Amino acid sequence: xxxxxxxxxxxxxxxxxxxxxxxxxxxxxxxxxxxxxxxxxxxxxxxxxxxxxxxxxxxxxxxxxxxxxxxxxxxxxxxxxxx
Numbered sequence: 001x002x003x004x005x006x007x008x009x010x011x012x013x014x015x016x017x018x019x020x021x022x023x024x025x026x027x028x029x030x031x032x033x034x035x036x037x038x039x040x041x042x043x044x045x046x047x048x049x050x051x052x053x054x055x056x057x058x059x060x061x062x063x064x065x066x067x068x069x070x071x072x073x074x075x076x077x078x079x080x081x082x083x
Contacts, residue, residue: 001045002052005038011053012037015060032067033059040072040080051081 002008005023012019017033020026028035037059041052058079062070076082 002042005034005042008034008037008041008052008056011056012060014053015056017056017060032064033062036062036067036070036075040075040082045083047081047083055080 009019009023012034017037018031019034020031023034026034037056040059041055046052058075059067061078062075072080072082
């Protein structure tokens with residue numbers, strides 16, 4: 001389980017997301033991709049080691065104009081791994 005946003009920073013950066021200076025305290029509207037990543041990845045079991053790295057790539061690939069309106073099902077269709 002990944003419990004804190006700071007634990008996602010490496011994967012988010014590698015995927016090309018903008019990451020807040022303080023990942024534990026940020027405005028979601030300023031970092032929408034990172035916010036979505038946190039919402040879908042934190043405080044749940046992971047299916048395999050490295051899952052969050054793969055999910056970071058999926059979320060980072062969502063266009064800026066879509067990230068605030070994309071649904072969970074649409075993320076799954078794009079390859080998001082979720083138990």
